[in-house]
Amino acid sequence: MIQLAHSKVKTLLATTPAGQEVTVKGWVRTKRGNKQVAFIALNDGSIVHSIQVVANPENFSEELMKSITTGACLKVTGKLVESQGSGQPVEIQADDIELYGASDPNTYPLQKKGHSMEFLRDIAHLRPRTNTFGAVLRVRHAMAYAIHKYFNDLGFCYLHTPIITGSDAEGAGEMFKVTTLDIANPPRTEDGKIDFNQDFFGKETNLTVSGQLEGELGAMALSDIYTFGPTFRAENSNTPRHLAEFWMIEPEMAFYEIKENMDLAEDFVKYLVRYALENCADDLSFFNQMYDNELIDRLKMVAENDFIRMTYTDAVEILVNSGQKWEFPVAWGSDLMAEHERYLVEKHFKKPVILTNYPKKIKAFYMFQNEDGLTVRGMDVLFPKIGEIIGGSQREHRLEKLQERMHEQNIEEKDMWWYLDTRRFGTAPHSGFGLGFERLILFITGMGNIRDVIPFPRTPRNAEF
């Protein structure tokens, strides 16, 4: 493995200090002290903590000492010793300091004290340098790794589904158009419509809103696949839980029925929560202390307890008999509103809930139809605070039943010939679901707004950076 001449802060903080010479490189968080001694908190993003560099100003030029301000980048060489102060186990007695890049304190926007999340969003190019975003980005990385590890260990195959898609029947919301046509003066057909035959792909194309349909094609050959990639929805959604560009994990499994689908979803999420508790302890402690005192307790609760599983019909009965006053009335056949889902998860059960067997009229055409003729085998996993974290279903694998639903929803068979082929040739029961990656990170970190768990959020009227 590569050996660098400098050490990460994370490594040094876990090293037994014996006066050994070390070199560290990072960005200054704070400097304090007097003419006799200066304390520099240096952070390189390897861990939420900074390392304390102790410098005797007499050993360095006045110009250098003045340049060491919040945000400046330094290379420090010195002796790693046990700290005389009580705030940290080790510190570096600096012998040599090199200034890589100064940072004018009058114009550098980050200060040592707290900033609002809204302000930090305006300087998203610099916010990774804060404790909070460093921690978010490390947790985000750890969760991405854990997702691949989980599925790899289970023998799933990572399938790359297309980002540019030519299918417009997915029905998961408004799509972003992809075109190379001159939008000011597009070519027209004889009847005046835009002639997409002259476009790059020779047809109308969009950014994907889901990799599911292509994922099913993979599952019908490799048995168990998952996708993990960016997803785009051109919906004008202005909430702390929606992004126009987000990342989604979509496993798709041949031979899984709805029960196995729920088992996998529950095991998967619990694994990720346990992984975070075991591997992101420093960052989770930081979030628990700074943002949400109940975060770690809540994560443990999710990791250690079974999720509630119940049908839509039973949930409606609970809601009707709850005695609550609803802004939207509860009735069998209508979709559950946020207030209903929150009541079930946060008040009634106080733990995650998986709802299944929804009325077919409110769910997508591809969901498996139950014997009752009324419901389909969809499932939603509902979490406290963030609501729906997973949506999925057992898929309708019977050709005639699938065609029937497509006709009812006016979906053209000719546009979906390749999807229907899986039902024509060796069809099999299969299931899958979608996990919103950023919603997972919201839950794991306890952050309140989805725009603060992705490096560069894309939302209506905002595509800066």
Added chain:
RNA sequence: GCUUCAUUAGCUCAGUUGGUUAGAGCAUCUGACUGUUAAUCAGAGGGUCCAAGGUUCAAGUCCUUGAUGGAGCGCCA
């Protein structure tokens, strides 16, 4: 998209019933201090009160419109 709240110093905010020269903490700068921990102490500088229009003798404050941001809701992951 709907509803609602907000926008005052670099940041976070206060600003009373519309009334003289718009304040605080932090940050910055200067000085003090021999080990600090969001260091502390003393002083200084720092303002197009979101924009445009209106009411009024007088607007940061009231009205209208717009912009931006937050929250709730819808759509969903």
